[in-house]
Amino acid sequence: MAETACRVLLVLGTSAGGVGRHVRMLAEGLAAAGHRVVVAGPASTDRAFGFSGVARFAEVPISDRPRPASDLRAVARLRALAAGADVVHAHGLRAGALAALAPGRRAGLVVTLHNALTASGAVGAVYGVLERVVARRADRVLVVSPDLGERMAALGARHVAPAVVPAPPLPPPGRTPAEVRAELGAGERPILLTVARLAQQKGLETLLDAARGPFEGEAPLFVVAGEGPLREPLQARIDAEGLPVRLLGDRADVADLLGAAASLVLASRWEGQPLIVQEALRAGRPVVATAVGGVPGMVGEAGLLVPPGDAGALRDAVRRLLAEPGLAARLAAAAPRRPLPGPEDAVRAVLDAYEDARR
Structure with a gap:
């Protein structure tokens, strides 16, 4: 996969922090390596992280809570976008489940889970269903901690691997x-x-x-x-x-x-x-x-x-x-x-996951 240009659809939901920064880093690194990248997510994420500066951006209404009408529109939009991709790489449980539910998908599906399920009650029950959807339909599940990996394996995920999530370098201090x-x-x-x-x-x-x-x-x-x-x-x-x-x-x-x-x-x-x-x-x-x-x-x-x-x-x-x-x-x-990963490590890891997901 690293030797051949790949059409990658990166998908994320509402984000104000680490997930958005990570997707921006991947989009930039993949594009620099010659891959064709489309980022799909809420318009607010493009404003926050500037995806359109490094890749094509497609607005998709993926909210932070289950919203049936909006979710149906998101699934339809993701289906259309995935038709032109070799790999769909979704970030987060909601984005991952919606990508998995998009009918007619032929691209490989990789899902990175960045957070554990902490909701309870009715919302927690819905998220539990989404976890099972991701576990059973994703070709590869990448996880940010061992406990998440154990949970996804218990739910039936076929291939689980650690995610590589480096922090982008901070600018030098501007004040003493x-x-x-x-x-x-x-x-x-x-x-x-x-x-x-x-x-x-x-x-x-x-x-x-x-x-x-x-x-x-x-x-x-x-x-x-x-x-x-x-x-x-x-x-x-x-x-x-x-x-x-x-x-x-x-x-x-x-x-x-x-x-x-x-x-x-x-x-x-x-x-x-x-x-x-x-x-x-x-x-x-x-x-x-x-x-x-x-x-x-x-x-x-x-x-x-x-x-x-x-x-x-x-x-x-x-x-x-x-x-x-x-x-x-x-x-x-x-x-x-402390041994910490860099952006090159993250790009290399996802390219390996993409190659595996398409086998």
């Missing part, structure tokens, strides 16, 4: 740590950085519980970069309890924030291969994170891992990192040595 600290009003306090969508999956209530302390001396400043549906309730709690936490909203200066931070802190209930963890490791920052999904394999000896939902363990890990400079220095030194 002192300038960032001044903007944030940190004073002499250590800065603990979280970069996450403000949503249930990210465990931010646990982060706020941990931020209550107690800490030795003055509490560190927890800063959270990101937006999402939980912003108002999180801010209300921060204000009501006087927590040492600042919600910064979406930020384009993550490299600056990492440069000023003592550590990256993630309290997520589940993660795959979070891009921010890779970015922190490349920046030489220690990581305090929950031991979920693909995080332990990424962090290795460059961080401290705690159980998800355990605010006490998260607080104690932060306290230990701040109280033991030698430990912090060892973790920071180990961070840039």
Whole structure:
């Protein structure tokens, strides 16, 4: 497949972060290697990630929740687009299931699952059905963590392999740590950085519980970069309890924030291969994170891992990192040595998957 030009249809649903960045990286890398690439997804994704700058973009209404009328239109549109493709590569459960349901598909189907199923109730039941559709109809399923792979194999997936999801390089910092600290009003306090969508999956209530302390001396400043549906309730709690936490909203200066931070802190209930963890490791920052999904394999000896939902363990890990400079220095030194994939590795891996899917 790598030696012959391939017609690739990349499909994604609504995305504001890692999935969109990953698809953009693949589109750019595949096009640069001489393959014909079409990206299909909601118009908002093209505005956010500039797909039309590196490939042809086709608008397809793939929403983040089941919507029967919209989903039927999406399936019809994907059927038409897939007719001109050698391989359809869908990203995420919703996009993968809709691509699998498009009748008349002759192209090979590869689905990358970037997240675990966390919904419950009626929505969770629907997503459970979509998981089985993907497991049974996809020619190849790529997963971002071992637990996802085990689940898909149990549901009947024929071929499951690890996904390669590298973080695109961050631009160099544009400001000094002192300038960032001044903007944030940190004073002499250590800065603990979280970069996450403000949503249930990210465990931010646990982060706020941990931020209550107690800490030795003055509490560190927890800063959270990101937006999402939980912003108002999180801010209300921060204000009501006087927590040492600042919600910064979406930020384009993550490299600056990492440069000023003592550590990256993630309290997520589940993660795959979070891009921010890779970015922190490349920046030489220690990581305090929950031991979920693909995080332990990424962090290795460059961080401290705690159980998800355990605010006490998260607080104690932060306290230990701040109280033991030698430990912090060892973790920071180990961070840039972690073996992390690059864009070339990701493109090579998907081309191998495409070749296998067409056999």
